[in-house]
Amino acid sequence: MEELSPSKQLFRKEVLEKGDTNSLGTVFLRQPKEYQWIAVLMFLVVSGLLVFLFVGTYTKYADVFGVITVDKGLVKVSARREGQIIEQLVKQGDSVKKGDLLYVISTDRHSSFDQNLDQSILAQQMELQSSLERDIAIAEKASGLELALIKSKVSSKAIEIEQINEQLDIYDRRVDLSSAGLARNEKLLRAGHTNQAQLDQVIEDHLSLQSKRNDLLMKLNSTQSLLVELKNELELKPGNFKEKHNRLKRTLIENKQRITEVSSNIDYRIYAPLNGVIGNQLTHVGEFVRPGNVMVSLIPQGSQLQAELYVPATSIGFIKPAQEVSMRYSAFPYQHFGLHSGKVLSVSKVISLPEELETSVELAGAVYKVIVGLDSQSVRAQGEEITLGVGMELEASVKLENRSLVQWVLEPIYSLRNR
Structure with a gap:
């Protein structure tokens, strides 16, 4: 005979047996297989999201502007006196030696009797x-x-x-x-x-x-x-x-x-001040020039082209030497010619105002100069290599920081905690 527990001994056996029966019948729980698949799928999705948040990374880039320069500086050859160019002996891309004749400029004066x-x-x-x-x-x-x-x-x-x-x-x-x-x-x-x-x-x-x-x-x-x-x-x-x-x-x-x-x-004659390559030609035969007008720029022999980027103060703290940079040249749209790479060579420690910089790039405020070495001195276009020109404008994407997605999601919480 089964021994009853003390709590059950308080009631008669009939009462206890009455409680074990359901007047409405037996309850059956029905669980379709679709719910199981959905539960598994949700688990996989949530697990995947968690893995993605912890494993995935977020890279922040800064888009900055700049120009192509040379590492040894650009020599600008100017007119000494007013006159008309009557002879031009060089063209862009020509190699010249120190003392080579570049221009002949006429400064003729005539009297009222048309005498020279x-x-x-x-x-x-x-x-x-x-x-x-x-x-x-x-x-x-x-x-x-x-x-x-x-x-x-x-x-x-x-x-x-x-x-x-x-x-x-x-x-x-x-x-x-x-x-x-x-x-x-x-x-x-x-x-x-x-x-x-x-x-x-x-x-x-x-x-x-x-x-x-x-x-x-x-x-x-x-x-x-x-x-x-x-x-x-x-x-x-x-x-x-x-x-x-x-x-x-x-x-x-x-x-x-x-x-x-x-x-x-x-x-009077204008001669090459040093060995180099003719860069931009700003004047041509027949034009009149005034004292100080830049006629041609000369790239010193052995110079390497480089990019000079103008980075706002808000982004300069993330840029370090040897950092990779992706560039888009204005003369060569990236949709057709792709992106061009380089590495940061140096970062200026002194901030510069727009009026202090001789550049064609429009600057909204003070910037730092970042020098980038180019992986290639030319761009391949239509089956031939075209050398980049000094002064060519460009836009560069500089990687500022690389964080995991969970850090990016929780950044508002971190910022509130640091207050």
Whole structure:
């Protein structure tokens, strides 16, 4: 006999049996198989969503604008004076060496009589140049002849002085002999062996000899003085000739400078300042240019094209060197030519204002400059490689951050918690 629990012992057996029966009959629970499939499907969907939220990632990009530049800088060649381009010797893409002629610019001026003023002035200066060159040649020849003449005079006077000295020696002996004869005649006169008339004749001859000797001595002094003057002149003449020659030479140099100035007023030439490749050409033959007008840009030899991006301050904190960048060139629509890749080379640490940047890109506010190295220096179009041009505008997509989807979904909660 089954033993009843204490709670059941409070009631009679009939009461308990009455409670075990249902007056309405037995209840059956019907579960269609479709509900089971739906439950399994919902479980799989929810599980898939959870896996997707935890495994899937969300990447945030920033679209920024920029231009193509060169790593060694772009050299801009400008006009020095106002004029008209009459000759252009290069075109875009040409390689040039330092000193190569790029442009010839005419700066002709005309008078009211339709005369070319600069050409007229140049003709006068050229005529003056020829005259000065003739004067210098004549002066050099004259100086040589004059020096030779002075040297000849010096030599002649030296010989003349020697001859005078020889004559003086003769006259000295003659005077000595005359003095001795005069003394003898005076003794003879005192002894009565001669008369006074004969003595007077001897005295006259003696005085005549002395007079001639004195004249010869004066001539010697005069000749010696003249010789000294000639020697002094011979010493001074080269200096005088040199001074005159230098004066003519200075005038000649000044006139050459004037010719150069006038020639440059007629036309002047622009040469390549360094080795490189011709970039953008902003002027052509026949155009008028003013001082400072940029005529052509020159890409230094060995330069590499790069992209210069202008990133707002709100996005700069996520950009790091070596980060990959996708670019779309304005000249090559990405729908036809695809995206072009590169890597960040450097990020500016200084913010720049729009007016501080020389760029064609319109900027709304202050930006940071980010330099991107290009994976390719050209774009393939219609079966050929087309080199990118300096100054070409572009749009770039820069990856800022990469987070899981669950972090992205829960970001509002994180932001509320951090408040």
